[in-house]
Amino acid sequence: MTGRGPEVVPGGAIDPVTTPVDHAEDSGEVSALTFDDGPSPNTTPALLDFLAEHDVKAVFCVIGRNVTAxxxxxxxxxxxxxxHVLGNHSTSFADMGSWPASEVRADLIANLAIIREALGDVNQPVPFWRAPNGSWGATQRVAVELGMQPLAVVNTIDDWATQDVATLTSNLRAAMRPGEVVLLHDGGGDRAGTLAAVETVVMERLADGWGFAFPKGAGHRHP
Known part of the structure; x- marks a missing residue:
């Protein structure tokens, strides 16, 4: 890949392409859960408790300033x-759609460094990239150059607009489609309603025999 620079360890995606991936590694009655805007001390630990209890794995697309908080x-x-698997979601919540590729690259590299420093692992895989606000601009191409697969902004539940539990539960039932990625938020504000909706709908799907997988392109992961 070009444009990465010899000092940057690539994210670890398998054969990344600029088209954002919207499907899970497996097909049928499976869902790929992805959570943006964390980590958050108000939501993420409780979410992790729930996922661990039911052996469900997900992608967490993290914001650098929340990692360093x-x-x-x-x-x-x-x-x-x-x-769980990591996604790069930029160092902040800035809209990057109009940024030149050089500025995008600097931010994505900076966030990789923040993530890896926090983990004490310069080789930590971060195979996904999702642009804040779904504003892609040059970010898709840059992410691929850095070894990250763009992750589609699809099957959202509008949890940035409301935290009403009934509304979000209904929205998540509709958004969790067989074999597809679903987008939720564990950071960026109050996400108690999101967490409640996840607990309800995931339990329903597990009872119905559904499974949970990573999005396509996750690559090799640490055990």
Missing amino acids: PGGAAILQRIVAEG
């Missing part, structure tokens, strides 16, 4: 230790 590194360490 008090408690953020410890939560990130737990995410990785419990077998």
Whole structure:
């Protein structure tokens, strides 16, 4: 790959392409859960408790300034230790759609460094990239150059607009489609309603025989 620079360890995606991936590694009655905007001390630990209890794995697309906030590194360490996969979601919540490729690259590299420093592992896989606000611009191409697979903004539940539990539960039932990625948030504000919806709908799907997988392109992961 070009444009990465010899000092940057690639993210670890398998054969990344610029088209954002919207399907899980497996097909049929499976879902690929992805969580953006964390880690958050208010939501992520409780979410991890629930996922661990039911042996469900997910992708956590993390914001650098939340990793460096008090408690953020410890939560990130737990995410990785419990077998979840990481996505790069930029160092902040800035809209990058109009940024030149050089600025995008600098931010993505900076966030990789933040993640890896927090984990004490310069080789930590971060195989996914999702642009804040779904504003892609040059970010898809840059992410692929850095060994990260863009992760689609699809099957959202509008949990940035409301935290009403009934609404989000209904939205998640509709958004969790067979073999597809679903997008939720564990950070960026109050996510108690999101967490409640996840607990309800995931339990329903497990009872119905569904499984949970990573999105396509996750690559090799630490045990």
